[in-house]
Amino acid sequence: MQYADIIVDISVENLDKTYQYSIPPALCADAVIGVPVTIPFGNGNRSISGFIVGLSDVPKIAPERIKSILGIKDKGLPIEGQMIALAAFVKEQYGGTMNDALKTVIPVKKSVKQIEKRIVSSAVSKEKLQDAYIEAEKKKHKAKARLLLALMNSEEIEFEDIVNKLNISRTTINSLKESGIIQIESETKYRNPIASKTTDSYSISLNYEQQEIVSKVLKDYEEGIRKTYLIHGITGSGKTEVYMGIIDQVIQSGRQVIMLIPEIALTYQTVVRFYKRFGNRISILNSKMSAGERYDQIERAKNGDIDIMIGPRSALFTPFKDLGLIIIDEEHETSYKSEMPPKYHAREVAIKRGELSNASIILGSATPSLEAYKKAMDGEFELFHLTKRAKEAKVPMVSIVDLKEELKKKNKSIFSDLLRSLIEDRLRKKEQIMLFLNRRGYAGFVSCRSCGTAMKCPHCDISLTAHSTGVLKCHYCGYEIPTPNICPVCGSKYIAAFGTGTQKVEAMVLKEFPTARVLRMDADTTKNKLSYEEILSSFANGEADILIGTQMIVKGHDFAGVTLVGILAADLSLYANDYRAAERTFQLLAQAAGRAGRGELIGEVVIQTYQPEHYAVTTAATEDYVAFYEQEMNYRRLMKYPPAAHIMAILIQSKEEEVVILAADLLAGAVKEWLKAKVELINQDKPDEQNKFIEQGKFEFKEQDKFKEQGKIENYLENNEQDDNKPNISIIGPAPAGIAKMNDIYRRVLYLKEEQYEYLVEVKDFLEQYITVSEYFKKCNVQFDFDPMNSY
Structure with a gap:
């Protein structure tokens, strides 16, 4: 007998209130997660509607007390059903519970007084x-x-x-x-967070490249073809105008649009442009808004009062009833990956939502993620290129400065001689300057200022991290060495961890250029709700000469008056303890360089670096994405890193150190035994002999008897189809996490590498079953992260 968990009132407060019903045999084929059903409810067995949120073959109470589903509605999947089906996808692909997944896709966190x-x-x-x-x-x-x-x-x-x-x-x-x-x-x-925006009209004529993309996408759309498109456009090429041209036609056809942007810092300029074009039919969501404002925007979307929702990752779950288009701008951004379970990626979930709602997907970036570009190369996405800047603006001139040479000239300042002279020149001409401090990945790495060498793990090819105990550790495999006092390559004493922040840069700027009007934009200066807008609008209005900031100042902003961008210590992100270090460096440098010369005046960019010959730096200077992609993919294939293969990180946490160590070892052992059993089953291709693997002791790790009693391993292997492609999972660790203890919680991490994503999902499913029946995991929290954006 099949049973269904049914929810009758879809709200965050009631997600835990599900009721189990039996599924009549005639309805089993159509009873899938997300479908609306009719059920008898309460003592009077009145007929009400609900949605299936879970399926099982195990009754929670005595079977004779379980009522039966009356029927399944066949009028198509309503928006509530779509969101439940989307939650099921998130749970299956990324781990965690169905309840966690439902709370992710149901946007309102709490009820708010209307x-x-x-x-x-x-x-x-x-x-x-x-x-x-x-x-x-x-x-x-x-x-x-x-x-x-x-x-x-x-x-x-x-x-x-x-x-x-x-x-x-x-x-x-x-x-x-x-x-x-x-x-x-x-x-x-309803509260309207953008009601005060300017109402000036906004229109622009598209150039040939832009119009070609708009025409092709709309032709597909009108013919009922739904695809995922990747627009690779150099910085300043006018991707936003392309989005607007497509959006205009989609909303005229009566459907709605979600546009994701990577950070709150983008909201001000993006929304002003959209508001000028589309008026009050747009709204926004972001974390700076009050709970009441967020609640009202969700209600406006449900009621059909708006056609376009703009916002970061969470805006993907806007409950539009007839969604026709999802746009992910700056799709390479790491903020599209959730850091809280379930650790989903907005790109993949958007594609799934597009399937459920018959919507097209557009990804856009000047520096696409390797994952997206590889799928475009493999034919999964349709690829478009924008090779020219909009409004005939010129690509900036880029100079690379070797900081090792500056050190030889006794220049220990953060400003190279070239950058200093150019800043003085722009201040005289009353032109604007942006100084970008690349701090991503700076914490804890050790490098030599004399020769540029960074201390790396010989096994994982990522930077070692300095610890207060005087050792350098790899946060992937646990390899460690004592922190050196002199550079092992050149013998220089200039080897140490880096430690310059935006406040220090601001102080140095004011000391070197006392007449300059300076603004700083970082986490400290943008704590208030309107801080982003105030700083950006002030700089856009010419109220400051120099804007200093971290990565938040280089993402998508368009300041016509900026003619000089200085990138300080450009290669810091190359030293991050992360296999994506080169990719992030290329993206940051190319995006930062793209802020210069977006108006009528030609821009200039100075990249200061200790590794001027590194391919991430040289290709970013020329904005040659294809050259970078080819070089970086060679490295990823060699090391079996995404997107050449896939990684699943398993984070194990507990208040007791011995518990977390044992639990991590048990999971590593479970993976090895699953792998043995799976490979042997594929070799034999005899499903009827599967029980033999238990009898022969193939599954030999602690708690095996309990596991056997509940039939988990047999059931698991029986329910997974055989595949001629054998799994080849590499196990790295377990090892202490980068922060081995946080808030009195001990943390260990295990990494699994495998070319086929489906095998990692199978392992995840298997480990989730194992965790539920093992006593050792009652004091543990285990999280799964597929293709993590950051190392643990």
């Missing part, structure tokens, strides 16, 4: 209203007379305006209502 807007209007004819006014005047009822006179001059007035502006008491208003002279109607008043 704002009621009350409207007062006349309930009688104009003649009777005038008679009532004359009578109030005679009786010297001044408040009533004021209100009646106001209604004679205006058909309706807001209740709050009557109280606050006309200074009329609620008692007076209610007495007129009771006498039938006026009526009061209530409507929900």
Whole structure:
């Protein structure tokens, strides 16, 4: 017998309240997660609607007490069903519980009190209203007379305006209502976070390249073809205008659009441009908004009051009823990957949501992720190129400065001689400057300022991390060495960890250029709700000469007055303890360089680096993405790193150190035994002999008896189809996490490498089953992360 867990009230507060029903055999084929069903409910068995959120063959109570589903609705999958199906996809692909997945795709975190807007209007004819006014005047009822006179001059007035502006008491208003002279109607008043934006119109003519993309995508759309498209456009090539041209047609066809942006810092400029083009049919979501503002935007989307939602990752789950297009701008950004379980990637979940809602997907970036570009090369995505800057703007001139040579010239400043002279030149010309401090990955790495060598793990080819105990550790495999006092390559004493922040840079700028007007944009200066907008608008309005910041200043901003970008210590991100270090360096440098010369004046970029010959630096300077991609993919294939293969990180956490160590070892052992059993089954291709693997002791790790009793390993292997492609999983670790203890919680990590993603999902499913039946994991928390964006 098959059973279904059904939810009858879809809200965050009620996600835990599911009810189990049996599925009649005739309905089993159609009873999938997400479908709407009709069920008997309560003591009176009244017929109500619900949604299937889970399936099982195990009853939770006595089978004779379980009621049966009455029927399955066949009018297509409504938006609630789509979101539940999407949650099931997230749970299956990324691990965790169905409840966690549901809470991820249900956007509202808590209920918020709605704002009621009350409207007062006349309930009688104009003649009777005038008679009532004359009578109030005679009786010297001044408040009533004021209100009646106001209604004679205006058909309706807001209740709050009557109280606050006309200074009329609620008692007076209610007495007129009771006498039938006026009526009061209530409507929900939604907070609009962008209501104050400019209403100037915005239109632009597309160049040939832009128009070609718009025409091709819209032709597919009109013919019912739904694809995932990747737009690779150099910085300043006008990707936003392409998005707008496509969006315009999609919303005219009566469907809705979600546009994801990577960070809150992009919201101001992006929203202003969209508001000028599409008016109040757009809205935004971001973490700086109040709970009330977020609630209202979700309600506006549900009610059809808006057509376009703009926001970061969470905006992907906007409950539009007829979603036609999802755009992911700057798709390479790491913020599209969730750091909290379930650790989903917005790109893959967007593609799934597109399948469920019959929507097209557009990805855009000047520096696409290797994952997206590889899929385009493999034909999974359709690839477009934008090779020219919009409005005929010129590509900036780029200079690479070798900081090792600056050190030889006794220049120990953060400004090279070239950058200093160019800053002075721009200040004289009253042109603007951006100084970008590449701090990503800086913490804990050790490098030589004399020769540029960074200390790396010989096994994993990622930078070792300095620890206060005087050792350098690899956070992938646990390899460690003592921290050196001199460079092992050149013998220099200039080997140490790096430690320059934006405040220090600001102080140095003010010291070197005391007349300059300076703004700083980092985590400290953008804590308030409007900080981003205030800093960006101030710089855009020419109220500062120099803007200093970290990666948040280089992502998508368009300042026509900027003619110089200085990139300080460009290669810091090359030293991150992460296999994506070169990719992130290329992306940051190319994006930073792209901020210069976006107006009429030609821009100039200075890249300061200790490794001027590194391919990530040289290709970023020329914005040659294809050359970088080919070089980096060779490295990824050699090391079996994504996207050439896939990685699953397993993070194990516990308050007891011995528990976390044992649990990590058990999981590593379980993976090895699963791998043996799987390979042997594939070799034999005899499903009827699967039980033999238990009998022969092939599955030999602790707790095996308990595991056998519950039939988990047999059931698991029986339910997975045989495949001629054998799994070849590499196991790295377990080892202490980068932060081995956090808030009194001990942390260990295990990495699995495998070319086929499906095998890692199978292992994840198997380990989740093992964890549920093993006593050792009751004191542990285990998280799965597929193709992690950061090392643990």
